[in-house]
Amino acid sequence: MHHNALDGPRDDSGPGSWDMSVTDAPDGACDDACDDVRDDPHDDALAVREALGAARVGLVDREVIAEVVALCAVAGEHLLVIGAPGTAKSEAVRRIAAQLGGRYFEYLVGRFTEPNEIFGPVDLRRLREGVVEVETAGMLPEADIAFLDEVFLGSTAILNTLLGLLNERTFRRGRTAVAAPLRVCVGAANQLPDDPSLAAFADRFLARVFVEPVTDARLEELLEEGARTASRPAADSRTLAAVDRLAAAASACDLAPVRPVLATALRRMRAAGVPVSDRRAVRSQRLVAAAAVLDGRARADVPDLWTLPLIAPTSDAQAAARDVLTDLIGEAGSTSLFHAAEEFSRGARARAQRLTASARALIEEFGERPEDRDARLRFEAVLREIDAGFAEADLEDGLVEMRRRLVAAVRS
Numbered sequence: 001m002h003h004n005a006l007d008g009p010r011d012d013s014g015p016g017s018w019d020m021s022v023t024d025a026p027d028g029a030c031d032d033a034c035d036d037v038r039d040d041p042h043d044d045a046l047a048v049r050e051a052l053g054a055a056r057v058g059l060v061d062r063e064v065i066a067e068v069v070a071l072c073a074v075a076g077e078h079l080l081v082i083g084a085p086g087t088a089k090s091e092a093v094r095r096i097a098a099q100l101g102g103r104y105f106e107y108l109v110g111r112f113t114e115p116n117e118i119f120g121p122v123d124l125r126r127l128r129e130g131v132v133e134v135e136t137a138g139m140l141p142e143a144d145i146a147f148l149d150e151v152f153l154g155s156t157a158i159l160n161t162l163l164g165l166l167n168e169r170t171f172r173r174g175r176t177a178v179a180a181p182l183r184v185c186v187g188a189a190n191q192l193p194d195d196p197s198l199a200a201f202a203d204r205f206l207a208r209v210f211v212e213p214v215t216d217a218r219l220e221e222l223l224e225e226g227a228r229t230a231s232r233p234a235a236d237s238r239t240l241a242a243v244d245r246l247a248a249a250a251s252a253c254d255l256a257p258v259r260p261v262l263a264t265a266l267r268r269m270r271a272a273g274v275p276v277s278d279r280r281a282v283r284s285q286r287l288v289a290a291a292a293v294l295d296g297r298a299r300a301d302v303p304d305l306w307t308l309p310l311i312a313p314t315s316d317a318q319a320a321a322r323d324v325l326t327d328l329i330g331e332a333g334s335t336s337l338f339h340a341a342e343e344f345s346r347g348a349r350a351r352a353q354r355l356t357a358s359a360r361a362l363i364e365e366f367g368e369r370p371e372d373r374d375a376r377l378r379f380e381a382v383l384r385e386i387d388a389g390f391a392e393a394d395l396e397d398g399l400v401e402m403r404r405r406l407v408a409a410v411r412s
């Protein structure tokens with residue numbers, strides 16, 4: 001199953017399928033963009049910031065995915081998104097891909113998916129002449145941004161071919177050799193694979209985001225946004241060119257000021273039991289540089305190290321990385337990637353502040369003794385989220401007080 005025409009209607013011409021081809025930017029759009037006068041990295045960062053702003057509209061608790069896709073596109077790295085079915089992983093990727101522009105390829109991989117469904121069919125005319133050539137038009141080898149759902153279900157032939165695409169940005173089969181324009185490939189799965197044979201493939205996705213269902217406390221917001229049918233803003237065809245210029249700026253970014261602190265951070269992560277291979281340690285610098293240029297800077301700074309927990313392989317490892325880096329990085333911020341910077345630098349602290357604000361808003365709306373049953377359910381939802389996310393000893397003073405008031409309200 002695949003999907004194109006991000007900003008167009010769904011094609012239901014086939015039973016249970018979506019029209020599958022690459023979504024194209026207008027002819028010559030990227031060429032025109034490259035001739036545009038937008039040379040200032042601040043302007044390019046602003047272009048991506050505007051694209052992210054449009055992509056985030058309607059997303060509830062999935063803004064981080066969109067922001068990390070943009071980060072990886074600038075870094076030239078790939079992203080793995082892990083979460084249960086129905087958690088809007090694909091929707092978040094589609095939205096940011098639509099706003100960044102270029103050609104987009106999406107496919108739902110299954111155990112019986114054939115390589116030609118992803119990379120293109122063999123040219124039968126040439127095959128009759130004894131030559132193996134692949135028609136790649138509209139397929140993954142010609143995509144700028146790709147999303148592969150259930151990526152670990154792919155066959156050995158598919159995954160081996162993907163390795164070449166992800167590592168070298170090239171597709172080869174028979175006489176066909178294509179230099180892939182791929183900026184970022186997003187792989188998604190319900191869970192990390194247990195099969196050790198898939199470890200090498202999974203390792204090619206440097207960044208990882210783990211997704212949980214939207215909490216009960218935000219259900220009203222989820223329902224409201226889900227019912228909204230507002231049209232999405234049209235993508236600016238120059239945005240992909242801005243991404244490319246930012247990628248070039250990231251390659252030239254001055255990392256010397258942060259390398260000593262980066263080395264300390266990586267040592268702390270390893271000491272905390274977070275697996276960080278030499279390869280991932282080296283490539284983590286790309287995420288740091290991308291974070292800097294997306295903030296409009298040509299030189300990296302210590303707060304840009306908020307990207308490091310992204311390279312940790314599991315949700316628990318990411319939490320451990322955040323914990324050991326808190327005093328080193330501080331409360332990082334980003335003008336373009338503020339949700340991601342908050343989540344990966346502050347984690348529990350950010351959640352505590354959000355829950356404190358949610359509890360305060362409920363008490364202001366319904367008072368200390370809510371009589372309405374539905375209101376009490378909302379109080380209980382926030383209370384459950386507090387208790388599920390924090391040990392009592394870890395609660396900050398403000399959240400302790402809000403929890404006390406919620407408990408009193410529920411028991412009243």
